[in-house]
Amino acid sequence: MSEAASNNSPKKGMSDATIAYGVLRLTLGINIALHGISRVIGGQAAFLAYLNHYFEKTALMPKEILPFFAIFITWAETILGTLVLFGAFTRFALIAGSLVLAMLAFGTNLAQDWGIAGLQLTYALIYYFLLKHREELNGLSVDAMMGR
Numbered sequence: 001m002s003e004a005a006s007n008n009s010p011k012k013g014m015s016d017a018t019i020a021y022g023v024l025r026l027t028l029g030i031n032i033a034l035h036g037i038s039r040v041i042g043g044q045a046a047f048l049a050y051l052n053h054y055f056e057k058t059a060l061m062p063k064e065i066l067p068f069f070a071i072f073i074t075w076a077e078t079i080l081g082t083l084v085l086f087g088a089f090t091r092f093a094l095i096a097g098s099l100v101l102a103m104l105a106f107g108t109n110l111a112q113d114w115g116i117a118g119l120q121l122t123y124a125l126i127y128y129f130l131l132k133h134r135e136e137l138n139g140l141s142v143d144a145m146m147g148r
Contacts, residue, residue: 001141009075014139014140017137018137018138018139018140019140020137021130021133021137021138021139022137022138022140024086024129024130025035025084025085025087025125025127025130025140025141026085027140028064028081028084028087028126028130029081029082029084029086030081030085031081031082031084032077032081032084032097033077033078033080033081033082033085034081035059035075035077035081036075036077036079036081037078039070039073039074039077039078040074040078042127044070044071044074047074048067048070049068050068051066051069054111054113055107055110055111057109057111058110058111058112061107061110061111069107069117073085073103074129075099075102076096077100080093080096080097080100081097084097084130085126086141086142087138087140087141087142087143087144088141088142088143088144089148090134090138090141091110091131091134092128094127094130094131094134095131097127098124098127098128099130099136100122101120101123101124101127104120105117105120105121105124108120114124
């Protein structure tokens, strides 16, 4: 098959890599946004109760910061996930999302929840990949439509 006939050819439209990038970004955005949205729907009190229970045996986590953290994480995930979902302000959203994930990983490791800590490394790799390839592959996005 010639390169011109290949599905990856830019002459035939969007490349498979650009489509795959868009689907991965879309999937991460849905995942992160729904983390936050489910907490908004479930109520702040329920999420705070979960955090208090999660960290009850963690001496290094001051319980006084948990109410602030519950509000922050809920809205950070909702807003950043939505930006990633649509590919709007993608660079900012991916960097900020990575930093939020680093905060979550810190708390998860303090709680010695190694299964979730491992899962968070998977998220970190996805954030890395999306940020590393954003300039070349973010064609299916609000940013691309806006010429950013």
